Amino acid sequence: MDSNTSPPCPGIITVRRNPPRRARATPQMTPKSFDLPEISVFPNDDVLPPQKPSTSPENENLKVFLRIRPLSSSPIQAPRVRGKSAWPQNPAKKNVPAAGAKISKSKNSSTCVTVNDSQSVTLSTPVSWHESKRIKSETYGGFSHVFSSGSSQFQVYERMMKPLVEEFLGGKSGMLAALGPSGSGKTHTVFGTPRDPGMVPLALRHIFEDAEPHVKQPSRTFYMSIFEICSERGKAEKLFDLLSDGGEISMQQSSVKGLKEVPISNKEQAESLIAQATLKRATAMTNTNSQSSRSQCIINICDAPPKCKGVVNPKSNSAVLTIIDLAGAEREKRTGNQGARLHESNFINNTLMVFGLCLRSLLEHQKNRKKPLQKHFQSSMLTRYLRDYLEGKKRMSLILTAKPGEEDYLDTSYLLRQASPYMQIKYNEVEPSNIVPKKRHYQGSSIMDDSKLSPLSENLKRMRLVSEHTKQNDKNSAEERENITEDSSALGKLDVNSSVSLKSEFDRQVPSERSHIIMQNFAKVIWNVLKQYNSKLKVAEMEIESLKESIVNEKTKYWKIETQLNEFKANCTCCKVGNIKNDPEYCSSVSLVQPHIAEQQETFHSESSFLARVDQSDEDGLVLSTSCTQLCSENSDREAFSLTKPEHHSASEVDDGSKILSESSDAQSSSDARLDHSDERPTLGTSCTQPDANMSDRKLSTSLLNAEDHNTLEVEAVRKRSSESFDAQSLSEVRLDLSDEELTLGTSCSQLDCEKSDREISISLSKAEDHNASEIEAVRKIPSELFVSSSSTEDDKLDPLSPPKDASSTKIDNLVDPRDKIGVDISRKPPKPKRTLMPSSSMLSRDLSTFDLCDESEKSKGNRGTRKLSAHEPQRSNGSISLLHLLQCVDLPLWNVSSALQLQLANYR
Ligand SMILES: Nc1ncnc2c1ncn2[C@@H]1O[C@H](COP(=O)(O)OP(=O)(O)OP(=O)(O)O)[C@@H](O)[C@H]1O
Known part of the structure; x- marks a missing residue:
């Protein structure tokens, strides 16, 4: 125990509920046995053509x-409505309150x-x-x-707009949208003032003056288009081109038709165009803003030349920089709008609502792919035009302005x-530009969007790259980049005349490219499935190996346990038999040893059933009943049981050992032994034994030792039977009644049905009472070949009329075969018996041995494993069997019975 642990407080009882469970140990895998080959990485180089590494960061959020x-200022007290005729107005004067407007400091x-x-x-x-x-x-x-x-316009530009401009100059499209309530500074941020220019002037300055040397291309010409989406009398949406002099434009699906693209080559030209558009933009005075924007203004800066009369100029790399100044959300209570202004407010708010719905739907779709991407973009012109952005196909940025x-x-x-x-919207799912539907390649009527031309240029670049890679494998990536640059410059030098043929080539290449991409994706999917199956196969192999190891371990444990069990049985039986006979203290205990069964052949089955019962009482003595023992084995050894019971310094011992060795046949043995022992009448009965074996050796030894008042009685019966290729059935019942008055030994029935068998039965009975001993020894040997023999054949050998060989002892020996031996032996032989049985007693015992006698108590037990007695037999007192009843049952001559009784009584006297 850890000495550092503090002793528990006696007043506190800690009850732990649900003790922490330890995680089950992970089964040890044995990867050594797995030699499955690893699936290599998908051969991109073989299946997929090398692609230009993307410079855009993955998983980039919006x-x-x-x-x-x-x-700085408070709401305008007297809003002034300005119509389009009131335009232009100097943006620099936007902060100047309108005439008559009362500007007061904010109260708070x-x-x-x-x-x-x-x-x-x-x-x-x-x-x-x-x-x-x-x-x-x-x-x-x-x-x-x-x-x-306190942030200046320049700071905002450097942080927010400059990256977009650089990407635009690098050939990538981008979009910035200003979003916020009315009067929060959207227009100020986007356009600014001449003294404090906004994002658009700064971007143009950046493009034309402050561009980095490697991207600075003075020869490049950019195009600018500015238009607005406003409501027409508060009902319908209408487009106005802010750079034209009143040309009609319209929106077809996601493209604006008729939009003027003004080429710009320097910043002064660009700033003048911006000023012109600003003056034309619809504004109005509200309570929140003296020049509140009433429309959504969209500025496009593109370095691609505009389409002239249906001719596409592929010189551009299709980058478009879009900047949107949205109209501010308005609340009626704050703006105080009425009439047309109120309709404009509704239009503005509805457009902003649709814009927000599109972004929200995009966000939900990205979070859960099961949710379809709603087509909210169809609800307004603004969202239709910005469809690619609102569906996550192009990158954009939002600038929220707040008051x-x-x-x-x-x-x-x-x-x-x-x-x-x-801000949770991601752009990792941006569709490649080459799979954009063909109809959407021309987003504007007079401008070629980057998404329209990029598939062609990208595909051509890729094709050139593949061809160069196959021809010159030893070229490094730097050279390939040079080739790409050369290709791009070559594409840029193409004139308008070659654009038609290039377009036709593009139209021809797109389907094949799409099918190729589809096949590539399909191959990737199959490859991934194969890898998954390979991993599952590995896991299954590992589990199989672990199960095999567990099975081997279990088998080893099983054999160990079986070996220990056999050893235990062998040792236990031997020790038990020896101890019972030699231990003087055993007289105070009753021990029962079950028969030991050893099987040495695995191809045969052995069934053994053994039932022993011991009843003991002061009156009835000891009753041992072994009802049934069945063996079904060709080759088996069997040793049966021993029973000891002492009572009043007397000992009884019954040893029944049987050994059955059989081959190619089943052996069944049923044995019923009963021993009744009391102060008056000790009884030993072996009712039935049925072996059935072609070749078996059986040895049955029954020994009864009874010492009562320094008297000893021992009965030992040994039976050995050997048979080959025939079934042997033996039914034997031995019954012995012994009392102070009468002694009965009977072997009722013995049947042998075997071709070759040896049988040896030795029964020894000894009784010593008052320092007297009696000994009966009978040896019977029955050889039988090809016929059925029974114990009745020994009757002539046990002639009751023959004189006794010895006056002091009665001994019958019948030896036919040296191997067979039947003897009744006394374990504790007195040196010389003082009393011996008369010849009549021997005759009586011989006669009785041919009949089947059973005690009444056996009937109550159901005659387990033995024959049944007839119902007309009279009931007897418990325990003993009277001689008279025996004689009645066997129908012996009366004279024989009386004479035998008289002789026995006279002998005892
Ligand atoms: N950061 C700023 N610094 C100085 N003045 C600002 C700033 N932001 C906004 N203003 C001023 O606030 C006024 C309102 O700004 P602006 O018109 O840009 O708001 P708006 O969001 O465009 O409103 P609306 O949506 O109604 O057009 C302008 O006079 C503008 O000069």
Whole structure:
């Protein structure tokens, strides 16, 4: 016991419920026996063509930025509605309140938004709400970046917009959308002012001036298109091209038809176009914003040349940078809109709602693939145009603008609650551009989207790469990249005339490429299935090996236990027999040793049933009944039981040992031995023994030792039978009644049915009473060949009329075969018996031995394993058998009975 453990407190009882279960040990696997070959990695190089490594990071989430505008102005008191005719207005004057508008300082300068760090903010309820409404503050985190109110436009651009521009210059499309309530700074962030330009001017400046040397291509020409989606009288949606002079444009599915693409080659040209579009954009004065945007404004910057009269210029690498200034969500109570403004508010809010539904559906679809991606994009022009983005097929970023004032708590809370889950959207499922349906390759009527031309260019690049790889395997990847660059430049140098043929080639290559990709994916699936089956097969093999080992272990344990059991049985029987005979203390115990059965041949069955019963009482003495013993074995050895019972310094011993050795036949043995011993009448009876064996040796020894008042009685019967190729049946019943007045020994029946058998029965009876001893020894030997013999054939040898050989003893020996021996021996032979039986007694015992006599107690036991007595037999007192009854049963001559009785009585006297 650990000495460190503190002794338990006597006043505390700890009851442990459900003690911790130890995990079942994992079965030891033996991988040594598994030689299954490992399935190699899928041969991508053989099945799949080498692909250009993707530069985009996998598992990239939708980037959501948050910008909090400064507290500078209060709501406009007198909103002024401006029609399109009022446009243009200098964006620089956007912050200037309209004439007549009363601008007052905010009554409460406290804010409801607190920036925790670069990625999280805390939204607190206004102080005025603490008494009546909730006071719980909410924290929103996970933003890509949070721009505080002091952040400048340049800082926002560097953090948010610059990566998109660089990707755009690298040939990747991107989209930025500003989302937030009205007056939160969306337009300010997107367009800015001449003094404080927004993301679009900065991006154009970046593209034309500040581009990095390796991507700076002064010769490249970019194209710009700006259009807006607004409501027409509050009912239908309508498109306006902000760069044209009134040209009609329309939306067909996801493309805008008739949109003017203005080429731009420098930043000044681009800024002028932006100013023009800003002046044309529909704005209106509301209570929240003096120049509130009333439409969704979309700016596209593309380096691909526009389609001119249906001719596609493949020079571009199909990158498009899209920046969207959404109209701000409005609440009627705050804006105070009425009439047309109210319809515009409904249109704006509905569009934003659809936009949010698309993103939410995309998020749910990515979380659970079983949920279909809802087609909310069909509900508005904006979402239809942004379908690829809203379905996760293209990357985009969101900039949430919020107002930090307490009066803006509801707007800000609604924005954060609605938009913060969008940051969980991932772009790892972005569809490859080459499987985009052909009809969607032309998203705009006058502009070629990157998704439309990218399949062709990517496929051509891949094909070139494969061809180069097969021709020159020794070239390194750097050379391949050079080839790719050369191919790209070569593609870029193609003129318009070659575009038609290239387009036809693309149309021809797409189906085969799709089928090839499908086959590749199918091969991957099959490969994975094979790998899974291989792993399962390994596991099964391991389990089989473990089960085999367990079976071997169990067999070993079984043989050990069986060997120990046999040894125990052998030792126990031998020791028991010896101890019983030699141990003087055994007189106070009753021991029963079951027969020991040893089987040495595995091809035969052995069945043994043994039942012993011992009844003991002061009056009835000892009753031993061995009802049935059956052996079914060709070759078996058997040694039976021994029984001892002392009573009043007397000892009785019954040894019944039988040994049966048989081959090619079954042996059945039934034995019933009964011993009644009392102060008055000790009785030993062996009722029935039936062996059935072709070749068997059997030795039965019954010994009775009775010492009463220094008297000893011992009966030993040994029977040995050997038979070959014939069945032997023997029914033997020996009954012995011994009392102070009468002594009866009977062997009722013995039947032998064997071709060759030896039988030896030795019965020895001795009684010593008052220092007197009696000895009866009978030796009977019956050789039998090819006939049935019974014990009755010995009658002539046991002639009751023959004189005794010795006056002091009676001994009958009948020896026919030296191997056979029947003898009744006295274990404790007195030196010389003082009293011997008269010849009449011998005759009587011989006669009685030919009849079947049974005690009444046997009837009550059902004559287990023995024959049944007739019902007309009179009932007897317990225990003994009277001589008269025996004589009645066997129908002996009366004179013989009387004379024998008289002689016996005279002898005892
Ligand atoms: N970060 C900022 N710094 C300085 N002024 C800002 C900032 N954000 C917004 N403003 C000013 O707030 C006013 C409203 O901004 P803006 O028009 O951009 O809001 P909005 O979100 O576009 O509103 P709406 O949706 O109604 O068009 C403008 O006068 C703008 O100059």
